[in-house]
Amino acid sequence: MAYDKDLRSLGRRFYVGTLRSAHNVQDNGFGAxxxxxxxxxxxxxxxxxxxxxxxxxxxxxxxxxSPGTSASIHPPTD
Structure with a gap:
Protein backbone atom coordinates (compact mmCIF):
# COMPACT_ATOMS: atom_id res chain seq x y z
CA MET A 1 0.00 0.00 0.00
CA ALA A 2 2.87 2.37 0.68
CA TYR A 3 4.11 1.83 -2.87
CA ASP A 4 0.63 2.49 -4.29
CA LYS A 5 0.53 5.82 -2.46
CA ASP A 6 4.00 6.70 -3.85
CA LEU A 7 5.61 6.29 -0.42
CA ARG A 8 8.51 4.19 -1.69
CA SER A 9 10.80 4.99 1.22
CA LEU A 10 8.21 3.76 3.72
CA GLY A 11 7.57 0.64 1.67
CA ARG A 12 11.30 -0.06 1.52
CA ARG A 13 11.52 0.17 5.33
CA PHE A 14 8.72 -2.39 5.67
CA TYR A 15 10.49 -4.74 3.27
CA VAL A 16 13.82 -4.38 5.07
CA GLY A 17 12.13 -5.09 8.41
CA THR A 18 10.48 -8.17 6.96
CA LEU A 19 13.79 -9.30 5.49
CA ARG A 20 15.46 -8.93 8.90
CA SER A 21 12.69 -11.00 10.48
CA ALA A 22 13.19 -13.75 7.91
CA HIS A 23 16.92 -13.70 8.65
CA ASN A 24 16.37 -13.82 12.42
CA VAL A 25 14.27 -16.98 12.14
CA GLN A 26 16.61 -18.40 9.48
CA ASP A 27 13.83 -18.72 6.90
CA ASN A 28 15.86 -18.40 3.71
CA GLY A 29 12.93 -19.28 1.48
CA PHE A 30 10.82 -16.46 2.85
CA GLY A 31 13.81 -14.12 2.66
CA ALA A 32 14.18 -14.93 -1.03
CA SER A 66 6.82 -24.02 -0.90
CA PRO A 67 5.90 -24.22 -4.59
CA GLY A 68 4.39 -20.71 -4.36
CA THR A 69 7.57 -19.24 -2.90
CA SER A 70 9.73 -20.98 -5.49
CA ALA A 71 7.50 -19.74 -8.31
CA SER A 72 7.63 -16.14 -7.10
CA ILE A 73 11.43 -16.20 -6.89
CA HIS A 74 11.90 -17.74 -10.32
CA PRO A 75 8.63 -17.53 -12.30
CA PRO A 76 8.25 -20.15 -15.01
CA THR A 77 9.17 -19.08 -18.53
CA ASP A 78 6.61 -19.93 -21.17
Whole structure:
Protein backbone atom coordinates (compact mmCIF):
# COMPACT_ATOMS: atom_id res chain seq x y z
CA MET A 1 0.00 0.00 0.00
CA ALA A 2 2.87 2.37 0.68
CA TYR A 3 4.11 1.83 -2.87
CA ASP A 4 0.63 2.49 -4.29
CA LYS A 5 0.53 5.82 -2.46
CA ASP A 6 4.00 6.70 -3.85
CA LEU A 7 5.61 6.29 -0.42
CA ARG A 8 8.51 4.19 -1.69
CA SER A 9 10.80 4.99 1.22
CA LEU A 10 8.21 3.76 3.72
CA GLY A 11 7.57 0.64 1.67
CA ARG A 12 11.30 -0.06 1.52
CA ARG A 13 11.52 0.17 5.33
CA PHE A 14 8.72 -2.39 5.67
CA TYR A 15 10.49 -4.74 3.27
CA VAL A 16 13.82 -4.38 5.07
CA GLY A 17 12.13 -5.09 8.41
CA THR A 18 10.48 -8.17 6.96
CA LEU A 19 13.79 -9.30 5.49
CA ARG A 20 15.46 -8.93 8.90
CA SER A 21 12.69 -11.00 10.48
CA ALA A 22 13.19 -13.75 7.91
CA HIS A 23 16.92 -13.70 8.65
CA ASN A 24 16.37 -13.82 12.42
CA VAL A 25 14.27 -16.98 12.14
CA GLN A 26 16.61 -18.40 9.48
CA ASP A 27 13.83 -18.72 6.90
CA ASN A 28 15.86 -18.40 3.71
CA GLY A 29 12.93 -19.28 1.48
CA PHE A 30 10.82 -16.46 2.85
CA GLY A 31 13.81 -14.12 2.66
CA ALA A 32 14.18 -14.93 -1.03
CA UNK A 33 10.45 -14.33 -1.48
CA UNK A 34 10.77 -10.88 0.13
CA UNK A 35 13.73 -10.04 -2.13
CA UNK A 36 11.69 -11.08 -5.16
CA UNK A 37 8.84 -8.80 -4.10
CA UNK A 38 11.25 -5.95 -3.42
CA UNK A 39 12.61 -6.44 -6.92
CA UNK A 40 9.21 -5.77 -8.48
CA UNK A 41 9.08 -2.33 -6.88
CA UNK A 42 12.71 -1.52 -7.65
CA UNK A 43 12.23 -2.57 -11.26
CA UNK A 44 9.08 -0.44 -11.63
CA UNK A 45 10.98 2.54 -10.22
CA UNK A 46 13.60 2.14 -12.96
CA UNK A 47 16.59 1.43 -10.70
CA UNK A 48 18.35 -1.09 -12.93
CA UNK A 49 21.45 -1.47 -10.73
CA UNK A 50 19.36 -2.29 -7.64
CA UNK A 51 17.23 -4.64 -9.76
CA UNK A 52 20.31 -6.64 -10.80
CA UNK A 53 21.65 -6.74 -7.20
CA UNK A 54 18.35 -8.12 -5.88
CA UNK A 55 18.19 -10.80 -8.56
CA UNK A 56 21.75 -11.86 -7.77
CA UNK A 57 21.08 -11.83 -4.02
CA UNK A 58 17.92 -13.92 -3.98
CA UNK A 59 19.03 -17.53 -3.54
CA UNK A 60 17.87 -20.28 -5.83
CA UNK A 61 14.67 -21.94 -4.64
CA UNK A 62 15.45 -24.08 -1.66
CA UNK A 63 14.23 -27.68 -1.29
CA UNK A 64 12.18 -26.57 1.72
CA UNK A 65 10.49 -23.69 -0.12
CA SER A 66 6.82 -24.02 -0.90
CA PRO A 67 5.90 -24.22 -4.59
CA GLY A 68 4.39 -20.71 -4.36
CA THR A 69 7.57 -19.24 -2.90
CA SER A 70 9.73 -20.98 -5.49
CA ALA A 71 7.50 -19.74 -8.31
CA SER A 72 7.63 -16.14 -7.10
CA ILE A 73 11.43 -16.20 -6.89
CA HIS A 74 11.90 -17.74 -10.32
CA PRO A 75 8.63 -17.53 -12.30
CA PRO A 76 8.25 -20.15 -15.01
CA THR A 77 9.17 -19.08 -18.53
CA ASP A 78 6.61 -19.93 -21.17
Missing amino acids: FVLAKMDIHVSNAGDTAAHVRLIETAPAPLPTS
